[in-house]
Amino acid sequence: MSAQEAIPVYTNLKDLYASLGTSLDHAERWSTLAEEFEKRFGQKPQYITRAPGRVNLIGEHIDYALFGVLPAAIERDILIACAPTVSPADKGHPAPGNVTAENLQPKYTRQVFAPAPKAKASEIDEAVHVEGWHLDIPQQLRWENYVKAGYYGVLEKYFTGSKVLPVPVDLLVTGSVPAGSGLSSSAAMVVASTLAFLAINGKLEGSADKITKGELVKMSMENEKRVGVNSGGMDQAASVMSVPSSVLYITFYPSLTASPTPLPGGAVLVCAHSLKVSDKALTAKKGYNLRVVETLVGARVLARALGIAVGAREKITFREVVGRLMSEADVGPGGTGMDAAALMGVLHKMAEAVEQLKPPGSIDPEFGATLEEMTAMSGLPADEFHEVYLSWVEVDATHFKLYKRAKHVYSEALRVLQFRKLCLDTAEAGAAGSSLAALQELGRLMNESQTSCANDFECSCEELDQLTQLARDAGAYGSRLTGAGWGGCTVSLVPESDVEAFIKKVSETYPPYKGLEGEALSEVIFATRPSTGACVYKFE
Structure with missing residues (x-):
């Protein structure tokens, strides 16, 4: 089971590059x-981590409603080179856990920070034990905050409750995932930085407490919450597993x-950036976090x-409702469940059941419930409702x-299962004709998903609606937004033989792409x- 597997640590670049794909010159980037x-740091890196x-x-x-999803890692990634800090003799030893972080993109400046240990002396041996840490992480769109997270x-x-202190480290970051694109650059940054600190502190190899893929996913989920995003886990799981x-x-x-x-x-898959930047941390109050609350309530x-029993302070999910029903x-x-x-x-039967969520007496049942109406519908007293559903976000x-x-x-949960079943059935059949029919049906499911995202979950936008339609007009089997929405990217399922013509047609018809060519164009639309x-390369 992949969740129990160790994080791959390579010592042979040939093996590593073979696992990454072919559309990017990985060897040149890593070198x-x-x-x-x-x-910059006067020494070779000890590791390069990739997410x-x-x-x-x-x-x-639907991930935070605990339903299954179907993502894939892309070839574009975040890389972090790292090594324990070596200071010149005249500057003394760096503070434990001190971090010097730089970014290959010149617009991002050098950052130096160190965690502050909360320590107390043991009554038994009078040695200092660290009982916790303080590290200032503002909920702002700054690259170093994801590193800190x-x-x-x-x-x-x-390092809590331990006499051992973290190693001071130098970091150099680079990335090819467009920020704010819906391709999860933030989760990739958090995963890569988590791996860097794990690697430097000896938690990936030869350690009794070395981390598994499943544990890294859970840790990265919690880490990303520190920058203000209540993630459901899909982004981190896809990046790691x-x-x-x-x-x-x-x-x-x-x-998991x-x-x-x-x-x-x-x-093949073609990702196209709408050029409307979407950042969950900035739009969360009216977007992502609001949707989390709406689905939980x-x-x-x-x-x-x-008629399903729910504990007074329990935050039951839509998936758990189905299970108890x-x-x-x-x-x-x-456990594996059903x-x-x-x-x-x-x-298939839940479409009728959800009709009971329409606000009572509303002229337009799709308009929504006021806070007071919603609280009454929950059956909780107002103060308890606020504590359970609103006090933490x-x-x-x-x-x-x-x-x-x-x-x-x-x-959407049903479409995921239909999509997966079609893929598995087609792989089992193994016929070229069935593959074409399957791709057309997969495209239809993607298009239906886009309609639902736009009309029912209201996480699309004018630019994404236009770009998905242009993609279908250009020959995609299907096209939909990907990621949180409200901007960012689309993903299109495109015939392999038509990729070049597809990209050309979309680039000529989507107005924000006007004037883009060469590398600038390949940054916003690519196969x-x-x-x-995620993986790690260890220099020897």
Whole structure:
């Protein structure tokens, strides 16, 4: 099971490059990074950590409802070269855990920071034990805050209650994932920085407490919350667990699992940036975090309507509602729950059940419920409702659209299972004719997903709507937004033989691309194949 596997640590670049794909000159990027690190810090790096961005083919905004998703790692990634700090003799020893972080992009300036240990003396041996850490992480769109977020998780897990102090480290960062594109550059940065601090402090090799892929996913999820994003885990799982040539079916309930699903042959993925920048940390109050609250409250209200018992302070999810409705077994730690066929069957029936989320007496049931109406629908006293659903997150809304969010989540969860089944059935059949029919059907599911994202979850925007339509007009089997939405990227399933013509047509018809050519154009629209997940290269 991939969640229990160790993080790959390579010592042979040939093997590493072979796992990454072919559309980027990986060897040149890695070599340039290592050489620049030596110029800036006066020593060779000890490690380079890599975390890819990801593209989600289908399954948007359902991971935090605990439904499965189908992302894939892309070839574009974040790389971090690192080594323990070596200071000149006249400057003395650096403080424990001190970090000097630089970025190859000149617009990002050098950052120097150090965690502050919260220490106390043991009553037994009077030695100093670190009981916790303080590291200032403003919830702002700054690259170093994602580095700090990765660092904090390592400090808390491995250096709290310990006499051992973290190693001072030099870091040099570079990336090819466009920021704010919906390709999860932020999660890739957090994963890569978490790996860098783990590697430098000896937590990836030969250590009894070395981390697994599943543990890295959970740690990275918690780390990204420190910059203000309540992630459901899809981005981190895709960045860590993906394998080449397949999308990754990731489930979160009753436990985290990840299984490769081969895509039918004859098509590639094309990512296109709308050039409307979307950053979850900046738009969270009216976007991402608001949707998290709406789906959690919607699940409680739906459970009450269906006669399902929910604890007073329990934040039940839409996936758990389905499980309890069907008296699902094997949902303890490590359990598997109901199989895909059974889950598909109940999801077909949920369209009627969610009708009960329409606000009572509303002229327009899709408009949403006021805070007061929503609180009443939950069955909780106002103070308790606030503590359970609003005290831990900032949201900005006058009406909460529980019905529309539930409608999207359940229909999208069903599309994911249909998409996966079609891929598996096609791989088993192995016929060229069936591959073409399958690609057309996969495209239809992607288009339906885009419609649901735009109309029911309202996470699309004018630019994404236009770009997905232009992609279909240019010959894509299907096209949809990918990532949180409200800007960022689209993903299109495109016939392999038509990629060059497809990119040319989209670039000529999408107005924001006017005047872009060469490298500037390839930065905003590019083909990719599913790539491998996070890894580490160790210099010897």
